[in-house]
Amino acid sequence: xxxxxxxxxxxxxxxxxxxxxxxxxxxxxxxxxxxxxxxxxxxxxxxxxxxxxxxxxxxxxxxxxxxxxxxxxxxxxxxxxxxxxxxxxxxxxxxxxxxxxxxxxxxxxxxxxxxxxxxxxxxxxxxxxxxxxxxxxxxxxxxxxxxxxxxxxxxxxxxxxxxxxxxxxxxxxxxxxxxxxxxxxxxxxxxxxxxxxxxxxxxxxxxxxxxxxxxxxxxxxxxxxxxxxxxxxxxxxxxxxxxxxxxxxxxxxxxxxxxxxxxxxxxxxxxxxxxx
Amino acid sequence: xxxxxxxxxxxxxxxxxxxxxxxxxxxxxxxxxxxxxxxxxxxxxxxxxxxxxxxxxxxxxxxxxxxxxxxxxxxxxxxxxxxxxxxxxxxxxxxxxxxxxxxxxxxxxxxxxxxxxxxxxxxxxxxxxxxxxxxxxxxxxxxxxxxxxxxxxxxxxxxxxxxxxxxxxxxxxxxxxxxxxxxxxxxxxxxxxxxxxxxxxxxxxxxxxxxxxxxxxxxxxxxxxxxxxxxxxxxxxxxxxxxxxxxxxxxxxxxxxxxxxxxxxxxxxxxxxxxxxxxxxxxxxxxxxxxxxxxxxxxxxxxxxxxxxxxxxxx
Numbered sequence: 136x137x138x139x140x141x142x143x144x145x146x147x148x149x150x151x152x153x154x155x156x157x158x159x160x161x162x163x164x165x166x167x168x169x170x171x172x173x174x175x176x177x178x179x180x181x182x183x184x185x186x187x188x189x190x191x192x193x194x195x196x197x198x199x200x201x202x203x204x205x206x207x208x209x210x211x212x213x214x215x216x217x218x219x220x221x222x223x224x225x226x227x228x229x230x231x232x233x234x235x236x237x238x239x240x241x242x243x244x245x246x247x248x249x250x251x252x253x254x255x256x257x258x259x260x261x262x263x264x265x266x267x268x269x270x271x272x273x274x275x276x277x278x279x280x281x282x283x284x285x286x287x288x289x290x291x292x293x294x295x296x297x298x299x300x301x302x303x304x305x306x307x308x309x310x311x312x313x314x315x316x317x318x319x320x321x322x323x324x325x326x327x328x329x330x331x332x333x334x335x336x337x338x339x340x341x342x343x344x345x346x347x348x349x350x351x352x353x354x355x356x357x358x359x360x361x362x363x364x365x366x367x368x369x370x371x372x373x374x375x376x377x378x379x380x381x382x383x384x385x386x387x388x389x390x391x392x393x394x395x396x397x398x399x400x401x402x403x404x405x406x407x408x409x410x411x
Numbered sequence: 412x413x414x415x416x417x418x419x420x421x422x423x424x425x426x427x428x429x430x431x432x433x434x435x436x437x438x439x440x441x442x443x444x445x446x447x448x449x450x451x452x453x454x455x456x457x458x459x460x461x462x463x464x465x466x467x468x469x470x471x472x473x474x475x476x477x478x479x480x481x482x483x484x485x486x487x488x489x490x491x492x493x494x495x496x497x498x499x500x501x502x503x504x505x506x507x508x509x510x511x512x513x514x515x516x517x518x519x520x521x522x523x524x525x526x527x528x529x530x531x532x533x534x535x536x537x538x539x540x541x542x543x544x545x546x547x548x549x550x551x552x553x554x555x556x557x558x559x560x561x562x563x564x565x566x567x568x569x570x571x572x573x574x575x576x577x578x579x580x581x582x583x584x585x586x587x588x589x590x591x592x593x594x595x596x597x598x599x600x601x602x603x604x605x606x607x608x609x610x611x612x613x614x615x616x617x618x619x620x621x622x623x624x625x626x627x628x629x630x631x632x633x634x635x636x637x638x639x640x641x642x643x644x645x646x647x648x649x650x651x652x653x654x655x656x657x658x659x660x661x662x663x664x665x666x667x668x669x670x671x672x673x674x675x676x677x678x679x680x681x682x683x684x685x686x687x688x689x690x691x692x693x694x695x696x697x698x699x700x701x702x703x704x705x706x707x708x709x710x711x712x713x714x715x716x717x718x719x720x721x722x723x724x725x726x
Contacts, residue, residue: 243426246425246426246429247425247430250427250429250703251698251699252660252702254661254664254676258683259437260437262691263437264442265441339557342557343665347664349683362560362563365563369567370571376563380559380563380564383560384556384560387557391554392551
């Protein structure tokens, strides 16, 4: 625990994430303007006291849109990773624990999905389903669950034949009991690290897909879509794309810092290297 | 070795089969009838006769498995069908745009390695110092920057303010002036990961006994690092080239859209906008096969360089 507190990455990452959650929850109180309200008289204006980060091509307050955008990015990241984790845990556990044909079948499916570069598969699925936030999340889950299934299966295979599991089985423990009490807790730490880094990656990818017009639809404030709005006004009003990009970077960086720090603390092999 | 390669090829077959099913099924997860959506103009509903005609012409009136088998048979003969939009053969368009992507990826890879190898070595030599921490921080920032944002910043600085490079486009067959900005955008993000890997493998190599021997012999530090350690440290970086290929491919849709680069990423995005299903299916399938092939070759190369893996794999 002391290591967790001392690790600067974990500290920084957690602080920023807590701040972002605060912003997302209290967006209604913090934001100076309504994020979708247009002020055509003030369109494309530079940062000022009225609009701290300026306005976009419809005169909407960029700061307010970024503040409300926190809600979308955080929830997409957490929901997609949560669902992928559940799916990966379920299928990975079944594959690893029961083995045989079931294992072969599940792992071949995993291989099939992993054969695509993830961005292309997500693009194609989100595109085929049609642009919407829900479809974007479905596409990201389809792409993401496979790596969790693989990791879960791998660690179950390495644990299930060890003595302590055998011993518990000898004492009459059932499958479900063995899995939840002995096998799964041992796969937890790599999963926590993966999931933390995964949230950052999903936020980045979701923003990218929304930037391409395949995610959140206007006028909902979303960071990637805001960047896309700013494209045409890059010369006259670069602030439209600078600030949402900064928001994406800081958020993703926070999750990467936290995940990287957690890996140092949780992975005993790396810990040794640090101690040396 | 030959037996090992053969076995790996056989293991690829079920994956390829699944990849083809996933690629083909994309048209089926679309809500509604593709023919109807495609023929519905801005003015209103599609002419039912035209829709029926289109469905028969494109074979969309057949059951799923017949359509799939027909498509698969064509694919195996190198025919990916015809674009709904241009009536051009999909295979030609896909291959042509892939060459543009390949060009961009090659330059990006060179940029990535030029950054990653020296800085990775430096971080390993100065490990646990401020330089090492800085390299780690830079790498974390590198993977956290949205590449579409980074692309815009580069355009803003180097094209709009300084006027050194064109804003976007392919120029004269993708000349140097046009390739620099997209390649730097793609290359720097993959450099971040490669640099960390270079650092850890260099660090490991420096711990080996033969390095102590080399130093004890009184060899110059430059020779120790450059000749003895680097040779061994570069082995994992070879696999990294495979990983980088995935990284570069994943970045291509967004980067190519921003820089108007006529590659396969932009082709997929525009086919999605136009609902050009044969083009989407063909390009997704093609990209997956390229990706599988690259990983396969890297795997084989890696086993060749490092025979320990072959035996560990239980052969």
